[in-house]
Structures are given as C-alpha cells and as structure tokens.
Amino acid sequence: MIDQAHLNSRLLDHMTVTGNLRTEPWKRAAEAVPRHEFLRGGFFRRVADSVPTAWEAVQPGDEGWLEGCYADESLVTQIAGTIVPEDIRGQIMRLPTSSSTLPSLVLRMLEDLQVEDGHKVLEIGTGTGYSTAVLCARLGAENVVSVEYDERVATLARTALGHLGTYPTLVTGDGLLGHAAGAPYDRIIATCGVRTVPPVWVEQTRPGGLILATVGGWLGASELTRLTVHQDGTASGPLLGGGVSFMLARPHMPPPLGLLPDLDEGRERETAAGVDVVSDWSARFVVQLAVPGAQWLTMERNGRSEDILVDVGSGAWAAVYEDGGRWLVRQGGPEALWDRVEEQLGRWRAAGAPELEEFTVTVTPEGQTIRW
Structure with missing residues (x-):
C-alpha cells in the first residue's frame, strides 16, 4: 500500500521537475505539510463524460481518496456556495465555489x-x-x-x-x-x-x-x-x-443574466473579428479589457449557433455568428459592444499582438489600468 509520505515525496519531485518548486526553503516547507490533512472533509470528483458537468463526492476511506489528495490537481471542496462532500450521495450538477x-x-x-x-x-x-x-x-x-x-x-x-x-x-x-x-x-x-x-x-x-x-x-x-x-x-x-x-x-462574480434582450432587434453588419478570437488566450484577454462588463454565452437560434455578449449593467448586447464563410454581428442597446471589441483587437494587432507578459498593470487610488 502506498503511504502518505511516499505520495508527498512523489508530488514534490513532480513539482521540482516541472520548475514550480525551485528553492530549498520552499521545498522544506512543502515537505512539512501533509495535503491530505486539509482534505479530511473529502472532495468532489468530476464524473467522466458528463454534460453538463456532474460531480461525485470522494470521502476519506473511499478508493482513490489519499492518492487524489497528492495528485497535482485542483480539488473541488464546495459547490453552489454551501454544499460539501458529506452532503452528497450520488451526483450533483452545480458550479464549484471553493477548491484546494x-x-x-x-x-x-x-x-x-x-x-x-x-x-x-x-x-x-x-x-x-x-x-x-x-x-x-x-x-x-x-x-x-x-x-x-x-x-x-x-x-x-x-x-x-x-x-x-x-x-x-x-x-x-x-x-x-x-x-x-x-x-x-x-x-x-x-x-x-x-x-x-x-x-x-x-x-x-x-x-x-x-x-x-x-x-x-x-x-x-x-x-x-x-x-x-x-x-x-x-x-x-x-x-x-x-x-x-x-x-x-x-x-467580483458576474450578476445574473436575467431576461435576455430581444436578440432579433439591433443593427446587423459584417465583421472581420469572428468569435474564433476567443480561442486564443491572449486575444480573449484583450477582448475582455474592451468590454469588462460583458458576459458570454452561446445559443442555438434560427438553426445556427450564435455567440452573444451581454452587458447586464448597460443593457448593451452583441450577437456574432458565421454565415456562408462570413462573420456577421448584430448589436443593440445603448452602446455597440462589438465595435469596442474590434477597435481594441485592432490596436493590439497593430502593436504586433504582444504576449500577455508584455502587459503592465497599474493600480492607483482611482482604480486599475492594464496596458501593453
């Protein structure tokens, strides 16, 4: 049977090889802390191939609990703001709210x-x-x-x-x-x-x-x-x-979306910036800077998939979809969200699409800015 000390040693070796654990003082500190002691209440394991994602509880004594504690993984410890592993028999399909x-x-x-x-x-x-x-x-x-x-x-x-x-x-x-x-x-x-x-x-x-x-x-x-x-x-x-x-x-969590606006209204036009931009992590970060109050969802409408930005605070929205190899956007509300996205992406690309490591964050008493 594999014991805790061996599992912890194997985890430390892994973190050293991957370059995350780099100095002796932190190696000694990590070696002194048994992670399983902080997971005595169990954790939630993702149910394989579940859509939407389902979770099942893993408690001390269950098969895989100790090995799971020393896996280099984030382990969900609370769901929906109040639910912990001991509360669940079977599966639950709610959003995680706390983890190790x-x-x-x-x-x-x-x-x-x-x-x-x-x-x-x-x-x-x-x-x-x-x-x-x-x-x-x-x-x-x-x-x-x-x-x-x-x-x-x-x-x-x-x-x-x-x-x-x-x-x-x-x-x-x-x-x-x-x-x-x-x-x-x-x-x-x-x-x-x-x-x-x-x-x-x-x-x-x-x-x-x-x-x-x-x-x-x-x-x-x-x-x-x-x-x-x-x-x-x-x-x-x-x-x-x-x-x-x-x-x-x-x-800092987003507000509930509530009742969506009428997505058949608004002004429609062709756009060079399709929703494929969000598949790139850096580009998505740039888009997020352009529309910080917006949330993203995907819906099947009129026989096609539409990606929708909604700013609950302002009431602005944009729906983007592909049609015959072209990207189209339809916008409504007090401001044109996708125009802001296009402008920000254009500036970023004109600067050579710098990597996120070239961005600088500044915090003053008045707030935060992020620039490249």
Missing part, C-alpha cells in the same frame, strides 16, 4: 512572491488552509495573516491547521478589504481571482512590498500579476504569463 488549488500552482505562486525570512504576509483566500500552512512552515505562523470569505470554509481550515499545531492569524471576512489591523505587510498574495486589484491592498503594503494576484474577468481570461508598491501610494508590475486561473472573489 493544484499544489504546483500554490508553490509556483509562493516562489513568485519572493519572500525573505521575517517577511509578514497577508493571504487573501484561506480555502482549505494548505497554502496557509506552507506559508507558516516557511515564515513562521506569527508572520502569516489569512482572510477567508466563507465562514464554514474558514472553520474547516482553522481546524485542519490546529490539528497540525499551526496557528496563524485567521480572519473571516471580505478579503477585498484586506486586514488593516495587521498592516503594513511585506507581501500580499491572493488565491482568488479579482477583476481589479483593490487599492486598499496597496494601502496595506509597505513601499517596496509586493502584491501577487490573478486579474481576470467575466469572459474567463485571467493572468497572474506581480505588483511593486511605490512611495506615492500606487503599484505597478507585469503580467507573469502561464494562463493562471482562479475562481473570482465572490463580490
């Missing part, structure tokens, strides 16, 4: 955080507590503050950390507000995605400190950024590349 991030991404981000001994770190999104425990093993629990939005998730993490004798400062609340009582921090790391980096994180980081977060949006494209905080109260830095994706912080 794949260990290689956890360690890649911790390496990218560029900590030094004695640094004080604020973690946004405790989750299961695994990454919190690795931070504590590296820096000492007295130097780690972690904020979790979901009270039940926070309680489970607190229990798991306590079982290992690890006691960082754990806060239940809105991580988008940071934790002013512990500021200033040398580093802030977010294990949830955000549409915009909150200026308050900049305020709570000392000048010269770093913020590591994933910026994304409602079209699903996201990327990791590392920001340096400046003396003037602003922060800036590059996107790091790699296509990093996290669940968005709950306050």
